[in-house]
Amino acid sequence: MVKNNGLCSNVNNKGKNRKRTRENMVSKSITVAEYIADFFIQKGIKYIFGFQGGAILKILHELIATGKVEYIQNYHEQASSFCADSYSRISQDIGVAIATSGPGATNLVTGIANAQLDSIPTLFITGQDYTQNVTRNNAARLNGFQDLDIVSVVKPITKYAIMLTNPQDVKYEFEKCYHMAKNGRPGAVLIDVPIDVQFAQVDVDSTKSFTPPREQPYHLDKTVEVINLLKSAKRPVVLAGGGIQIAKATPELEEFVKLSKIPVVTTLNGLDSVKHSYSFAGLHGNVYSNIIIRNADLILAIGARFGQRQVGKIPKNYTRAKIIHVDIDFEEFDRSIKSYINIFSDLKLFLNKLNKELRKTNIANYTDWSNTAKKWKNKYNDTAEINTEKLKPIMATKKIIDLLNDNSVITCDVGHNQMWVAQAFKKKGTMRLINSSGLGSMGYSIPAAIGAKYANPRAKIVSFTGDGGFHMNMQELLLIGQKQLNIKVVVFKNNTLGMMREVQARYYNSNYHGANPKEFVCVDLKKTADTFNLQFAKIEKEEQLESISDLINNNKPCIIELDIAFDSKLSNRYDESHIIEENILDE
Template structure:
């Protein structure tokens, strides 16, 4: 068997049946062998970045490793943004790059380049992957595949890359003699998990709060979380990555989060953090303003513990295991009744909902999304881009019935939403997929619209169009004396979206009033791809910063 065929068989053994990529000379053999299996579908994108984002989203929805492939040189470098995105959001992904002939890439002659499109991509991405290697020995292909898969999926997941030269791909190997990878020996049986301090703190707290992050889903602990919430009766808020985890939560806390969630964080006396890294967009530049609560932090990555709050009760553990232990302990404990505390947060939710409805001219984007929420079906997947649109959707989104919300969080990459929607739709074609984006994010990867037509993907693309980079313009207003360089209408604008939809053979609607939103029910229900343009005024607003609103001091609980 040749190396390329072995790679294809390995992917099938890991339940990978879709590979995203962009064809090129250095990967023709790999893709050819994948197709020959009749078990792998190759999804041809229009830019390698789109393929990388699609593989990321595919992994999030399918629950298996996502795979993207690209040719050498510029194909490989075009993957890098997607590689970093998967790494920072802890998404198990395998990136495979073709490479020039082995002699060219390994020649030690000091030349800048020996062949065509040869580039040492594995060294370039070493700092932004869990594992990256140039495969120089065909007999090591089994070892390298198993090693890469192990690193991508074990512990805190992330991105890995294998760079495979053309002649290595064609090399014949004896499958029965290939060396395998042996995972590191497990540590000696750990001591029973000591949760005594954490459980005692939960019993003593008057206003405890659970903060859930994306690590809950990565550890497959959703059922255990639901059980813990039910048994404890403790109110739940989330990070942006955890917003689709709990149906009865009080929204997401953070820089542009829900006022009620941020008030809850500031007034809690105990904060149980589950699988969240407490990044700056979550807790701000001065974490002590975010909360004065005692903190219990459970995470699989020891480097995240005590990084922001040095005095926290830090528990390094797989969340699934930790929650199972905590649930068993709760069965024999009686926690205080937190219904009064829950009612306080619920009242804040109603009282301060207006904080996210900021537009006084034209359409209010949060109101638009709220009107669209009933059109989302059971199990629908929502993808967001980065910028004002991401926060508007998060402020309006209320998860129900297995729905998912996908975001580029750690890297915060514009251009994520559309290819992520494609990856989600390929992963589970029967699910409704809605991609929200701004005009800026759309234009970074708008070439991927062609995939909607070619593969007949019924994705609804909701484009908030204010003909500018809205979040940047708002920062320029607040901090740069209204010096709108790069965001002036004379410098930046949006393509005519109606003509764009026609060019790509997509349906089109333009929304200018809330009543017109209500007429979209059938559009959301059918199987055709659409661009839905939401026309906004130039200076549409997104503020609602928890570190500036006066209500946070006014609502401080001192009892």
């Protein structure tokens, strides 16, 4: 169990006394900061990530004074935002991060964008300079200190962002932000709170509340039409996206697959949504997954957004199937690929209704189609592993995943490492695979592992990263070592930016700017592990992988270095297009 970081212990008694006194008061007048602290307690939020600064101290003080909220201080605000993102994914509740004004707020921006693009319910709170400075309409570039207009900065990358200038609006705005972050298509919200507003007194009973707007009705009546289309299909496929986990619909999807016996292919973010899938399709998807999608005559896409990395630049080369697209966001329909039917719905409700209809009827027998899919998987299972020198990345990843239990959480960075893990991943039990998908942010994996550990302290947490992304938030190893969080950091080390080097080879005449030994090297990982009080192992050969079983299964944090070839490669759909074309069935 992750232990309290010590920040709450000195104020617990004061917090209890303050709360007891407040309950006995005739007036419910409290400060805005106290209201915010109590709001989080009412919502059951246990952890808040952040980095303190002068403009956020009042809120931070009141949070800690409750004795019920643990503040996890990172060593960079970007890491805090990634922690909140990952915490939300694993806890399936809202993730919260705080920062001070100015640079503290701007350091959150990457994580805010990441949560928004991957539809992760997150709330970000920033402190702000005094209201008189930030609202003064004199065209000055700066009136106070660190009085940056963070709301204008993040509006394009949030569902909602507001500066709280009227203390009496605190209840309304926090209720609204919480609702918007979690409902509909989830995402990121931000509230900016000036210092003087944090100290302002409000009467809780007289402040207005937020009333959620009436939602548009879901298209649940279309499930009958879906059943009829499934009955007439010969080669149907379920395309499971990241929306499955967000909607908490994994049991319903598992039941649908069991009832229908339809093959399942996933997106990158949908890889951990269902067991026994045919991996993920897309640019770097396994070749057999892309063959299955290409040959389908009906695709039931559930919670998948058909991004360019999924569909490609020419959608007809992706599939010629009829598409049934089920999503909670109207804006995703027909955006990149035309659907036969669009169904607006919460995914859990849709699958429940579909399963109910399915239990009352018989659909087609897809045994021949399923057997064909299995043959492709067996025949082309190794095509993604194209590395011939030194340690093979996908093979090494598979062996490490085999050592994990069914409750493990795997976090990935971005680049070759992310796709090697995705190509190797096979879900066991309730295992989770966490990616920065929409934004594709390097430096995500290590902070994401920290957020996952606080969300599920009993889970085995493994952070896979390349040596590029590793450096971007390696300061968080200090938090891992300081608290001895049981996180295993696996680094694919080849002293280069592999994916950029491959792009430069393909399209820029092998001009390896920033990806050659003169311009990029990896830190000594053994010395790094010693510095941050972590255990260490270096793997150079396949036979050494068995030796790390004890390291994977003990309760200590560690760095595992995978020594891979400098020019390690990654397969993609265009390299394998001839294989896909050779396996096209009769239309």
